[in-house]
Amino acid sequence: GAVVSQHPSWVICKSGTSVKIECRSLDFQATTMFWYRQFPKQSLMLMATSNEGSKATYEQGVEKDKFLINHASLTLSTLTVTSAHPEDSSFYICSPAGETQYFGPGTRLLVL
Amino acid sequence: QQQVKQSPQSLIVQKGGISIINCAYENTAFDYFPWYQQFPGKGPALLIAIRPDVSEKKEGRFTISFNKSAKQFSLHIMDSQPGDSATYFCAASVIETTDSWGKLQFGAGTQVVVTP
Numbered sequence: 001g002a003v004v005s006q007h008p009s010w011v012i013c014k015s016g017t018s019v020k021i022e023c024r025s026l027d028f029q030a031t032t033m034f035w036y037r038q039f040p041k042q043s044l045m046l047m048a049t050s051n052e053g054s055k056a057t058y059e060q061g062v063e064k065d066k067f068l069i070n071h072a073s074l075t076l077s078t079l080t081v082t083s084a085h086p087e088d089s090s091f092y093i094c095s096p097a098g099e100t101q102y103f104g105p106g107t108r109l110l111v112l
Numbered sequence: 113q114q115q116v117k118q119s120p121q122s123l124i125v126q127k128g129g130i131s132i133i134n135c136a137y138e139n140t141a142f143d144y145f146p147w148y149q150q151f152p153g154k155g156p157a158l159l160i161a162i163r164p165d166v167s168e169k170k171e172g173r174f175t176i177s178f179n180k181s182a183k184q185f186s187l188h189i190m191d192s193q194p195g196d197s198a199t200y201f202c203a204a205s206v207i208e209t210t211d212s213w214g215k216l217q218f219g220a221g222t223q224v225v226v227t228p
Contacts (some may be wrong), residue, residue, distance in 0.1 A: 004155075032211040043114075043201060043218045044156065051211075093155050097211045101146065103155035 003027050003102050006094060010108040013084055021079045021107045023094035029074035030096030035067075038091040038106075047092075050077045084111040115139055116204050118219025126227050131189040133222045135202035138183065142204040146216070147176065147187045150199045159200075160187070192226045199223050 007022045023033060031052045036044040048069055050056040056069035066088075068080040081088055089111045094104040117136045125131045135145075146161035162169045162176045162185065169176045175188040189196055203216040 032214075034214050034216075043220050044216075045218070046215065049215065095155075095214050097214045099213050101158050101161075101214050103148075103157070106153070106155045108153070 003100075004094065004096060004104040006092075006104040006107050008107060009105065010110070012110045012112065015085055015111055016083055018080055018082045019084055019109060021081070021092055021094075021109075023077045023079070023104050025075050025096045028096070028098070030077070030098070031074060032097035033071060033077035034095045034097065035069065035077075035079050036093045036095065036103075038093060040091075044093065048079075081109065084109070086111045114220060115217040116202060116219040118202050118222060120222060121220065122223040122225070124225045124227060125192045127192060127194060129192050129226075131192050131196070131224050131226070132186060133200055133202070133224075134184065134186045135204075135219050136182075136184045137204050137217075139204070139206075139217075140183070141206050142217075144205040144207045144213075145176070145178065145185050146203050146205075147174070148201045148203065148218075150201065150221075156201060189224070192224075194226045194228055197224060197226045 003026050005024045033050045035047045037047050038044045047062045048056045048058045050069045050071035052071045058064045071077040091106050093106045147159045148156035149159050150156040160171045160174045162178050164180050173190045178185045199221045201221050202219040205216050
């Protein structure tokens with residue numbers, strides 16, 4: 001069964017609104033969570049690394065004030081896309097650190 | 113700038129044939145090389161992975177060949193089946209701690225179509 005869940009699986013929002021994406025590790029504790037973004041027909045790009053109880057680290061070119069990450073517990077990490085714009089429309093995927101390397105099922109975001 | 117270069121972009125293979133996908137990297141610090149399979153609308157799933165201390169690893173119909181001196185690695189899918197039609201990504205990582213497993217640089221992806 002799935003060991004990483006994401007909610008919602010897809011979301012449509014208006015430009016300028018904020019969207020929160022949840023990523024849960026179901027059967028284990030994840031001190032570190034990776035967040036990836038995948039544009040249509042493209043590869044996965046690492047956006048940021050979230051660490052339980054501390055600030056996230058962001059990859060070059062990713063706006064930390066736009067993509068807010070919270071990792072308040074060992075089983076939940078959230079990504080909030082603030083003031084979303086159409087160019088933020090993408091597939092967002094989380095993956096907890098660890099040898100098993102599971103990926104979440106992804107969240108499709110469409111900003112109108 | 114893509115740190116892992118993947119080719120071809122797409123390939124079509126007949127059922128029962130062999131699919132071969134190649135990747136090359138520059139960063140010699142990379143020490144973990146996984147391959148992922150992704151179906152449309154789904155997250156990627158780990159297929160097989162290799163560390164640089166071995167030159168080949170086989171799991172079922174999937175084989176990774178690794179050439180450390182050339183900084184290249186490839187995925188071979190034997191006896192390809194229509195259910196193998198998907199996008200395949202190579203990736204590379206530097207494993208420093210348990211918490212860095214999964215911090216991956218991905219190749220651009222190869223769309224594989226297996227015809228009946």
